[in-house]
Amino acid sequence: MSMFITDPARRTALAAVLAASVLSACSLMPRSAPELxxxxxxxxxxxxxxxxxxxxxxxxxxxxxxxxxxxxxxxxxxxxxxxxxxxxxxxxxxxxxxxLPDVNVSLQGSRAQYSNERPVPGRSRQYNTVSGGFNASYELDLxxxxxxxxxxxxxxxxxxxxxxxxxxxxxxxxxxxxxxxxxxxxxxxxxxxxxxxTRESALSLRDKQYAGGAISRYDLELARSERASAAAALAATRSAREQAETALSVLLGRTPRELVEKMPxxxxxxxxxxxxxxxxxxxxxxxxxxxxxxxxxxxxxxxxxxxxxxxxxxxxPTISLTAALGGESASLGNLLSSSARTWNVGAAIAQPLVGxxxxxxxxxxxxxxxxxxxxxxxxxxxxxxxxxxxxxxxxxxxxxxxxxxxxxxxxxxxxxxxxxxxxxxxxxxxxxxxxxxxxxxxxxxxxxxxxxxxxxxxxxxxxxxxxxxxxxxxxxxxxxxxxxxxxxxxx
Missing domain, CATH: 1.20.1600.10 (Outer membrane efflux proteins (OEP))
Structure with a gap:
């Protein structure tokens, strides 16, 4: 049995469908961006x-x-x-x-038995079925x-x-x-x-001068305040620098170990x-x-x-083409024989209504x-x-x-x-x-x-x-x- 289409009318219809599928390759055109x-x-x-x-x-x-x-x-x-x-x-x-077309290959087998109430003359009540082949489907993008x-x-x-x-x-x-x-x-x-x-050196000098009576208590406290002011500013800056190092390391994607052991x-x-x-x-x-x-x-x-x-x-609507080529036999050995061959082609169209x-x-x-x-x-x-x-x-x-x-x-x-x-x-x-x-x-x-x-x-x-x-x-x-x-x- 030939699987090719010989009917001229069917050939013409199939050619029209294929031509339409080629035309469907044209893409939708989006609306252009607004002018600024x-x-x-x-x-x-x-x-x-x-x-x-x-x-x-x-x-x-x-x-x-x-x-x-x-x-x-x-x-x-x-x-x-x-x-x-x-x-x-x-x-x-x-x-x-x-x-792309959806192509599948299948192979299945089964063994069944007829009911005693439905005897089939000349055939055994038990039988085997082996089938397989290729199935393809394709949606036309019309x-x-x-x-x-x-x-x-x-x-x-x-x-x-x-x-x-x-x-x-x-x-x-x-x-x-x-x-x-x-x-x-x-x-x-x-x-x-x-x-x-510098201010610690100045404070040390002021301590000695105060001990010797060369300066007043006011001058000594002034030196102490200058030293404390510099120390406080340095502590804050050092803390900010350490935080900045950590932030930069995180930005670099470094591991936790690198955060601790490797500074930028x-x-x-x-x-x-x-x-x-x-x-x-x-x-x-x-x-x-x-x-x-x-x-x-x-x-x-x-x-x-x-x-x-x-x-x-x-x-x-959506239009789909389907085709199948395979075989069906009572034994696996005869599955590929010409007498066991099966095929079908078809088309389906679906138009939404309620949807x-x-x-x-x-x-x-x-x-x-x-x-x-x-x-x-x-x-x-x-x-x-x-x-x-x-x-x-x-x-x-x-x-x-x-x-x-x-x-x-x-x-x-x-x-x-x-x-x-x-x-x-x-x-x-x-x-x-x-x-x-x-x-x-x-x-x-x-x-x-x-x-x-x-x-x-x-x-x-x-x-x-x-x-x-x-x-x-x-x-x-x-x-x-x-x-x-x-x-x-x-x-």
Missing amino acids: DLPQLPDSAAASPAELDRWWESFRDPVLDGLVSEALARNTDVVLAASRVQASQASLDLVRVNR FGRLSGQRDVARQVLASSRYALEGLRASVSAQVARAYFSLRALDADEALLSQTLV DRGLALSVLAVQPEIPAGLSSDLLTRRADVRAAEADLAAASLSVEVARTQWF LLSTRALVAQSEAQRAQVEQTYQQAARQAYADVLVALSAARGARESLAEIENLFDATRNARDLAEKSYEAGRSSRLVLLDAERERLSAERQLISSRLDRVTALVNTYQALGGGWSGSIESGADEALENPPPAAAAR
Whole structure:
């Protein structure tokens, strides 16, 4: 018995169905993203992509470079984001597989006995049945439901990839800020340690002078208060530095043992880092393409738009083709013989009736979700421009403030030197010198804080401009999928 279709009419019908299935490969077209009211800006206003990609290297601190690399490989949030990308990729693969024909192979056997009440003349009451073969079914995607689901999965994957790149950019900025804060605390601790040594020496001298009757009790207590003030400030700064070390280690994704035994390395001094030149920064027309969070929101919007179209395909019927080829025999040895061969082909169409009400609700739900995602996209775009404006303002203010604080420090240092000479010459009291020393110490601590503000503002500007990633998900995300961070296996 031939399993090929010989009837011309049936051949024509089958050809029409196959042609329709080919046409169904066309994907649903999502509604385009809403137009944004963007300013007209030149492309040359901001830093180049090369300057933004690995911006932390512009500080020329190998220790900072190593810390960022360590965080990008081991940070828990980065590892989780990479896992979400892998999950999205698996979901896309699953949707793609669902578009392929479903093919199964089966083999089954049974032994049965007829009832004594239903004798079959010429046949034994007991008999064997062995059957097996191939079964295939295929849903024709005439209305784009399956291709739409595939396109939704693609956009979800793109969103997860952009989210991964955005998180990597955020973590690199967090590491830089934490490292700079640690270097500022190092500088403050060193300054206060030196101050404490000086004031302890002064207190020792005052003790001897008081014992000899050279100074009053007031002068002695004043020296004690100065020493206690420096010691208290040093203790607080040392505690803050230890907490900053722990926070940075956690950000780097280090193990509990490493948190205890391995402190973050130190590189360039804050005074050197703060000399970093200005970023050629400004608002650029390609800002939205540089921001990974905006790109992720755009992909989410595309996925939501496609989901609306996929929901609308539920109004239309589903058409499936089925086919089977196999055999049935009383013994396994004859199962493959031509006389035991069986086959069938068929088609099925299903049109929802009662389910139309649920489809209407599903479409309405999808449209409402798309409206929400559209607002999220517009907010992401607004926030991107706001971040740059705030960062540029903060960077300008930090630069101008640092220049004035440097002038203040120079003035207080000179004033302290003059007060010391005046005191030694007997032209002024000890109180004048102490006031000058306090002013110099306060100015130097302000200088450390201002330098920290300066480098932090640079980091924030780089981040606001979309720095910390290449601007494309093609290479970095594929690498993350194929080579997940080693910490993922450790956890």
